[in-house]
Amino acid sequence: MxxxxxxxxxxxxxxxxxxxxxxxxxxxxxxxxxxxxxxxxxxxxxxxxxxxxxxxxxxxxxxxxxxxxxxxxxxxxxxxxxxxxxxxxxxxxxxxxxxxxxxxxxxxxxxxxxxxxxxxVASDERIAADDAEDSRNDMAIDRSKWHFATRAVYMHRPVREEDGA
Structure with missing residues (x-):
């Protein structure tokens, strides 16, 4: 984003x-x-x-x-x-x-x-150890019945050089 x-x-x-x-x-x-x-x-x-x-x-x-x-x-x-x-x-x-x-x-x-x-950055894999874990219920199992499974999403906030670290 x-x-x-x-x-x-x-x-x-x-x-x-x-x-x-x-x-x-x-x-x-x-x-x-x-x-x-x-x-x-x-x-x-x-x-x-x-x-x-x-x-x-x-x-x-x-x-x-x-x-x-x-x-x-x-x-x-x-x-x-x-x-x-x-x-x-x-x-x-x-x-x-x-x-x-x-x-x-x-x-x-x-x-x-x-x-x-x-x-x-929202990713299906961790980019850094401190990425926050979230979940989304959007993995289609059966589209005709509107059945979806949950998947993990990791939220990564890139650090700008001027922010340090």
Missing amino acids: IDDGVPLRDYHTVETIPTAAAKRPDSRPSAMLTAGHATNTTITLRDYRVGVAYAVALWGAPLDGLAEALARPVFSLYLGRKSCPLSAPPDPHRVEATGPVMALTQARLPPFRPPGRIRL
Whole structure:
């Protein structure tokens, strides 16, 4: 992460139709018509971040295919929600590096962004002994049933030379 941006709170209204109000409808419009005013409306909150700058380092194969897909995406790219598209296209490029931190320091930012430094590296492996361990429940086991497993993620904060150590 180079810049974590600022928070954006989005409000969603979700309308559900109780089974008792419309049994086995052919479509959502017919269910709405059958249910009349017997619907349940809920307001939900979702939090996002806008104005972020992230760099991503990958290694292994097939890097050429990933770079091509990022350079010419089939669908609009976004982080978290379609109404929050990227403010600049990705800039996939290969670098020679001895590890993820060195690779990430070679990230190229869009010309409208001020220069930044890598502030946080999330990795599936420890980079330093004092990296904080966190977990993510995002390893797909069965996508059709939305079953996911937990995986470990290590948070590394690179030290700048001017900070010492």
